Amino acid sequence: MRIMSIMTEPSTLAAVRARVDRIASNMLWCVEILVAVVYLVQRGGTAIGVAVDVALLVWAANSLRCGQWRPARESAVVGAYLLCTAWLVDGPAFTAAASPMLAVAGTAVVSFGMSRSARWSLPATVAVMGAWAVGATFVAGVERPWTIFSLDFLIVEWAAAAALRLLVLRSASLTDDAFAELATARIDTEVAEARSHAEMEQWATLHDTAASTLAMLGQGAVIAPDRLATQIRRDLRAVEHSASLLGPDDLAGQLHEHARWITTPVRFTGGAPDTVDQDVRKAVVAAAGEALTNVDRHARAQSVTVELGEGFVRIRDDGVGFDPHDATLLERRFGVRHSIQRRLTLVGATVEIHSAPGAGTSVDIRWPRDAVVPPSGGVDHVRGLLRGLGFGLVLLAVLVTGLQGHNALDAAHPVAQAAIVVVAFAAALLALVEIRVGLPTAVWWSTAAVVVTLGPVQVLLLDVGDLATGRNWAVAALGWQIAALSVSRRSRRGFALLGVLWVAGIVVTVTVSGTWAVMSSLVYTVISVTVVQAVAIGFSDFLRHAVARTEQINAEITDLQVRTELADALLQDQRHRYGRLSIGLVPLLNQLVEHPDTATDPKVRASCLLESVRLRRLFGTESTTDPFLEELAPAVTAAESRGVAVSVHVLGLIPDLDPVERTRALTVPIILLTGARTRAKLVITAEPSLTVSITCDCDEHLQRAAEAVAPEGTVVTSGSMVWATMLLS
Numbered sequence: 001m002r003i004m005s006i007m008t009e010p011s012t013l014a015a016v017r018a019r020v021d022r023i024a025s026n027m028l029w030c031v032e033i034l035v036a037v038v039y040l041v042q043r044g045g046t047a048i049g050v051a052v053d054v055a056l057l058v059w060a061a062n063s064l065r066c067g068q069w070r071p072a073r074e075s076a077v078v079g080a081y082l083l084c085t086a087w088l089v090d091g092p093a094f095t096a097a098a099s100p101m102l103a104v105a106g107t108a109v110v111s112f113g114m115s116r117s118a119r120w121s122l123p124a125t126v127a128v129m130g131a132w133a134v135g136a137t138f139v140a141g142v143e144r145p146w147t148i149f150s151l152d153f154l155i156v157e158w159a160a161a162a163a164l165r166l167l168v169l170r171s172a173s174l175t176d177d178a179f180a181e182l183a184t185a186r187i188d189t190e191v192a193e194a195r196s197h198a199e200m201e202q203w204a205t206l207h208d209t210a211a212s213t214l215a216m217l218g219q220g221a222v223i224a225p226d227r228l229a230t231q232i233r234r235d236l237r238a239v240e241h242s243a244s245l246l247g248p249d250d251l252a253g254q255l256h257e258h259a260r261w262i263t264t265p266v267r268f269t270g271g272a273p274d275t276v277d278q279d280v281r282k283a284v285v286a287a288a289g290e291a292l293t294n295v296d297r298h299a300r301a302q303s304v305t306v307e308l309g310e311g312f313v314r315i316r317d318d319g320v321g322f323d324p325h326d327a328t329l330l331e332r333r334f335g336v337r338h339s340i341q342r343r344l345t346l347v348g349a350t351v352e353i354h355s356a357p358g359a360g361t362s363v364d365i366r367w368p369r370d371a372v373v374p375p376s377g378g379v380d381h382v383r384g385l386l387r388g389l390g391f392g393l394v395l396l397a398v399l400v401t402g403l404q405g406h407n408a409l410d411a412a413h414p415v416a417q418a419a420i421v422v423v424a425f426a427a428a429l430l431a432l433v434e435i436r437v438g439l440p441t442a443v444w445w446s447t448a449a450v451v452v453t454l455g456p457v458q459v460l461l462l463d464v465g466d467l468a469t470g471r472n473w474a475v476a477a478l479g480w481q482i483a484a485l486s487v488s489r490r491s492r493r494g495f496a497l498l499g500v501l502w503v504a505g506i507v508v509t510v511t512v513s514g515t516w517a518v519m520s521s522l523v524y525t526v527i528s529v530t531v532v533q534a535v536a537i538g539f540s541d542f543l544r545h546a547v548a549r550t551e552q553i554n555a556e557i558t559d560l561q562v563r564t565e566l567a568d569a570l571l572q573d574q575r576h577r578y579g580r581l582s583i584g585l586v587p588l589l590n591q592l593v594e595h596p597d598t599a600t601d602p603k604v605r606a607s608c609l610l611e612s613v614r615l616r617r618l619f620g621t622e623s624t625t626d627p628f629l630e631e632l633a634p635a636v637t638a639a640e641s642r643g644v645a646v647s648v649h650v651l652g653l654i655p656d657l658d659p660v661e662r663t664r665a666l667t668v669p670i671i672l673l674t675g676a677r678t679r680a681k682l683v684i685t686a687e688p689s690l691t692v693s694i695t696c697d698c699d700e701h702l703q704r705a706a707e708a709v710a711p712e713g714t715v716v717t718s719g720s721m722v723w724a725t726m727l728l729s
Helices: 012-042 047-066 073-083 093-098 101-115 118-137 153-218 225-246 251-259 278-298 325-333 340-347 380-410 414-436 440-460 479-485 491-511 518-592 596-600 602-618 627-641 658-677 701-708
Strands: 265-272 304-309 312-317 350-355 361-366 646-649 677-685 690-697 712-720 721-728
Touching: 012 047, 012 101, 012 153, 012 518, 073 101, 073 118, 093 712, 101 118, 101 153, 101 518, 118 153, 153 225, 153 380, 153 518, 153 602, 225 518, 251 265, 251 278, 251 304, 278 304, 278 340, 278 361, 304 658, 312 658, 380 414, 380 479, 380 518, 414 479, 440 479, 440 491, 479 491, 479 518, 491 518, 518 596, 518 602, 596 602, 602 646, 627 646, 627 658, 627 677, 658 677, 658 690, 658 701, 658 721, 677 721, 701 712, 701 721
Parallel strands: 265 304, 646 677
Antiparallel strands: 304 312, 312 361, 350 361, 677 690, 690 721, 712 721
16 A cells, blocks of 8 residues: 555656746736726826726736636737827837837736747737737827837747747656656656565464474484474475565566466466666566456456567467557556656667557567666756756847947947947856856855846936936846846845846936936836846746755655665575575485485484574575675585584674784684584674684594684683684774
């Protein structure tokens, strides 16, 4: 049940889409409310224009209260509002300055670009531009409606919003991919650890069965032949079950293992593939196992064939088949979950399903022969998207500065105006450095302060008559530099700097002009431009959050992979140990089943004692991956091969030792193991200091050798028995 639950991670992509829709809708409705209020306070236009603005105000307020975002409906409302341009203005002056229509149209195209794909939002943007141009034709004195102030800039705003949408959704998709990889890693870890736990339980069972039986026989216990044969048969079944738990480590063997657990007869054909990368094998086995399970669940087949070949596995059944063009049915019939599909994609594998009603089903899984799973690059990809957003904002800052800054070059103080343009370009280049390598904090704040200062300074250089024209460019354009500088920083800084830039620009403009007309024009400019700049700053938060979340997921994946690799390493160790054990254990048990009367033979008793010790050590606590025990293992194996019963007990965690220290500690035990006659017992105590002791039976020559090479140790002899202890301080 737990494995099924972790497959249903929340969809970041769906959550981000919902949040973007909410931002887009609230932004449009709030701007419509603000525009309507400013227009009504200004008391301009006609009575019909006032009615139109009241209707827009009521519509936006009600939509904001209800929260139902339907872009097609909003597009119709915005279009209708723009068609009423003739009643909203007093003359053609709106074509050369910011206007309420510009604010509504600009916000609408940004909202549409954010919330819907380009296939829908681009035609909607063109429709908005067309509606405004058509509405302008009804204004007396407007001869060329396509020259309306900033009408063409609506396309730029749409493109910026659409690009932001793609970046954010791509980052959300990469985060979902990371969640899927995390789910896969969790499954791998749970399966590996559950398997390891099951093995430990099974070894404990062996301790209570085969190990106990052999120990009793080795110590001379007498058991009736019939009872002994029955007990040994039980022990053999336990040993065979333990071996099956270890499982095969090749592709063909694991597919055979899957086939054992389905009821439909399975036939294997073809040749086993060459060595397959471990992660590739896991992906292919998972997908093929799911296909075999589906045969049992749905196919009602008489048989299924698994064909193996180099780089492919084909599962064919003679069942009822289905329509492969039915997407819903396909999802239900071939239920390879997202994590498995992602695995196959990562290794370059493909799945093809061929079926027809009544004609059975064929599932072909193919992968490149040299396929390996590449390291996850999710974090790097999301960081790349964040940098891409920054580069795009820098480019936009340069373009807008160049396109609009030249308007002021023929105004008052042209040299100073040109200097402001140059400084704005320099700020954009510093933003590029910030995105690529990062700026020192003092340099960053200095650059931001200069950008904020340029706006009101450029306003002060203009004549009063130019304040409501395109020559007043800096306040609107410099927000892009702020947005680019803020990509790698907290968005709160960007919003605060953007607010300071606009407030300072408005205050200076109103102070210099002293007229409401200029004030309202500037407010409309603020609304139409600041919206998309603020959205760009806000969307960088999405990407930074995606980077942080993906880093967190990758750290968890790495931890899970380490745990899985450890469990797999333990499994391989158990497989190796069992392989050594089964050489003597299984033949001995078979002999006792067939000839239980030989249990009293001294040689058989000695073999029983030896295998009992081996079996107990198989599920013991010591780890053969420790360098200390690895160095000791060959001597233990050699002694056991001569029939010596060797037991090893480790108390505590063996500390890291350099080769010289290991040699000092192990020389005496290895010497004594080479001459041990029937039994040897090693005890390794790690605390408070490392102590290695060995008790065994050997001749006096080895006893003297042990005394000679261990002057720092203790060697006690009694007849053929010797007890040697080495202490490392």
